[in-house]
Each structure stands twice: as C-alpha cells, then as structure tokens.
Amino acid sequence: MDFQLKTLTVAQAAAEKSDLLIVLVGSALPTAKDPVSVLAASARKAGDLPDKAGKLLALYRPEAVVPSRVLLAAIGDGKAVSVRSAVSAAVSAAKANGPKRVVIVFAQPADAAAVAAAVTAAADASYVYTTTKSKAEPRSIRLLTLGVPDAATAVSKAFDDARATVAGIELAKEWGNRPANHATPTLLAEAAKGLAKLPRIKCEVLGPKEVEKLGMGAFAAVAQGSAEPLRFIVLRYQGGAKDEAPVVLVGKGITFDTGGVSLKPAAEMDEMKFDMCGAASVLGTFRALGAIQPAINVVGLIPSCENMNDGKAVKPGDVVTSMSGQTIEILNTDAEGRLILCDALSYAKRFNPAAVIDIATLTGACVVALGGVRSGLFASDEPLASALESAGEASQDRCWRLPLDDDYAEGLKSNFADVANIAGRAGGAITAAKFLQRFTADYAWAHLDIAGTAWKGGAAKGSTGRPVGLLVSYLTNRAGSSNAAAAPKAEKAAKPAKTASPKAPAKPARKARSAQ
Ligand code: BES
Ligand code: MN
Ligand code: ZN
16 A cells, blocks of 8 residues: 655645545534535534544545545544544445545644554554465455655654654564464564665575574573474674664564474464464564664564474473573473573673563463553663653654562572573562573563454454554654765764654663663
C-alpha cells in the first residue's frame, strides 16, 4: 500500500477521485460550508455522530462528492489515541467493500502524533497475511491519501517516519505469521541478508560451527534437538560516526518452541511459531532504519533455532557452559529463550554498546501480569528505562516497568551449576529477567518481554508487529532530528553517544555512561 500526504480541506478531499472518503471529525463542529462538513455538523447536532472517538456514520453518494462512499469518524479530542481508534474502526468497517483508493481527511488541524497514528492505524486495520494461502486475497487498498489542513514540515516528517515504521511493522508481522516450516532459522537469516540491500545496513550470519567456537554452549544446547541448523544473525546499521557507541538490539528467534523434553501441552501449541517475534521486531526495526536513515548506530543480534524434542535434545538437569563462562543447570528445557539470549547478550559486549535492549516472547507469566496491552519492561539503567517508556507512549506501543530486586533471583540457585534456568512459578517474568541480568553487567541493559503483545490469539490470530513502533520511536528520538546523510561525520565524531532524547525527562545518569 502506498501512502501520500496532501494539504486538503474537506471540500478538496471530497473532490479527489477515490473509492472511499473518511472524514475525521473532532469535538469542535466543522464550520466549513461544503456539503460534507455541513452534513457532519448536522449529524453531530442530531446525535447521529456522537462525540466519542471511534463512532462512525456512513453516508452514501452525498451530493457534490466524488467518492460514492463517505464515512464520518469521530475523533473526540483529536489526540493520537483517539485518531488511532477512529481510523481503525473506519478502515475495518470499510474493508468489506474492498476500496482501492482511500482518502482520510482531518476536518480540523492535526498534530504530528495524530498524523502518525492515522498512518499506522490504517495500515494495521487493512493488513492481510497471504504468503501461505493458495488463493490469496491481498489487501484491497492500493493508495491511501492523508489530507491535513496544513502539511507542515513537522507533520510531514512524522508522516514519513510513520510510513517507514509501517514497512517495519509489516515485515515483522510477515515473519511472525509465517508457519515454522516457512520461517526456519535459515530463512530468517536470508530475510536479514535481504535487508543488507538497504543503505548503511550490513548483515553477517554465523552457523553451528562458529557458534560453538564462540563458546555459546547455552544457545547450542537449545538447538541440538532440532534437524534445522541454528543461525546467529548480526545486523549493523551505521548512520552515525564509525566510533559512536551503538545501541544493540537482541531478538529472541525461536522459530518453534515445543518446550523440548519439558514438552508443552498440545492446546494452542501452534502459537509457538510466534516465538521468534522478538527476532522479527529486530528485522522490522532495521527495515524502518533503512528508510528513515537516522544519525545513529544500531546493531541487531538474533540467535535463532528451534526448540525440539529429540534423541539428541538437551535434558532436564543437563549442565551447559555459556559464553560468559557461567555454567547453567537446565532444569526445564521450556525455559529456552533465556538460554539463547544469554549468549547473545555476552556477544553484545564486543560492540562497546551505549545500551543493549533484548526483545523476547519470554514468559507466559508476563502474559498473566500485563495481558496483551503493555509489554513488560525491565531495565538496569534509569535513563534507558524512561526513554523506552516515553517511546512506548509516543508510538502507542506501550510498556510497563517491572522490578529487578535481587531478592527475585533467590530461586535461581543451583546445587550443580552457577545458576539454574528456572525459579518457582511466582514472579516468573521477573525471575526470567533476573536470569538475563546476570549476563549484562558490562553495559546499560533493558529487556522487553513481549509474550503478551507480539501476537493475538483467537479469531484475530496473528502477529501485531510490536514492539517495532516503540523501538523505532526510541532510536529516532536518540538520533534527534539529524539524518545520517546530512550529518557531517567529523562533527558527529566530536560529540559521542550522549544525544539527549527530547522526550525523556532529564534525570541524572546513575552510571558513568548514560544510555538514554
Ligand atoms: N515461549 C515461551 C513463553 C510464552 C508462553 C510466550 C506462552 C507466550 C505464551 C517460553 O519459552 C516458555 O516456554 N517459558 C516458560 C518458562 C517456564 C518453563 C519457567 C513459561 O512461561 O511457561
Ligand atoms: Mn519455552
Ligand atoms: Zn519460547
């Protein structure tokens, strides 16, 4: 789907050739005298278009209007959240008619956040997965025109970034949705290599031998029960100076999680094809970086393998040696995410990172704690935590911070190794984070548990593409408004890592190296 941004009044939008016009009507009644604005005002007065975000009123062939279908959609206060629910409701309602060209027009001024919300919500509501269907009906919308009273610079930058973010979200959805036999570690690595066609992106892929050589005994142990060879994907985006410390993203890439010998129950086990959504979010974020070209360096690390049950599979009680040298007693083979991540977190150290963020569908306990609304956020660094929280709010891809008190690590003690890979049932999302934290002593670290937010179950089963929105927002904030192509390299080198995020509160850094 293509997007374009135009300066349009409601009257001008009604004159555009399209199959559907969606008019976003705020609390203030439209005062313009064109037929659609007059209808909207009178519908509001009559109570047929309540002033509540998401309420819709359909018009058919109104006079002097080019598109045959018009949808009035209330956006209440006009804030991003309201625009999101209105556009989502309107595009979903119009889907059945299969519109090819859609115009969405704001009947009143729209800020940057509202414009971004309209773009991402329209894309989300019209997304269709097609890859493994024999008679695929792709998404009907070819061109979406967004009309605003004034397509000013701030609005147009937000529009461009949102369009790039959508490309990233949809790449993440695609790989998340693909069944495990169409999304093996090898195929994921091919997708990552494909991203290296974008400017400033490079990709390197390691296989079983290299991983063994690196001493990644925990990662290798998870992979050993599968016929599919593991892959360790290293992506680099260089938008900043060569010596500028990068942000490292680490994505859990379990392409299928059976639980291994600690086998999962059969019900809904198919959903464990989504266990690589952390990895998919890293791919999606790189897709967006390639389009936005922010002045920042980013490394993406993806440990990817299957967690299978087999004669060669790792067994409960086995002790393995991680890349960090710490030995781990694998008491439950279903707690495999932390095993592949811990080695990737040790590998991250070599980049002297400004911050490391891992993204993982890590625990069922996080789904119990936060449901599908907010991702779990854990962080050992205050500025990093606040920057991620703000990015979540700004992109409407929210997270909620959970604690990392050392008391939670008690249950990870082992009689036979330095650490066990599980603790008791209580506080499972936190004990998983405490396990990971043991491997992150050398840098500012945050962990996003996306077990509840990465996909939806039930009738709407499918990947959400989260938290690509949060990550792109965090990274572009960090880079500020500078573009990689525009930033002179010498000057960038003189000002390392400390680009202040405009959205994050100015808190004093706890560590010498601020990760904000
Ligand atoms: N991939 C799962 C986490 C998961 C479960 C995500 C359900 C979404 C829905 C992870 O590998 C896992 O199995 N975790 C175990 C950990 C336990 C054995 C300590 C869990 O959460 O049950
Ligand atoms: Mn598991
Ligand atoms: Zn898993």
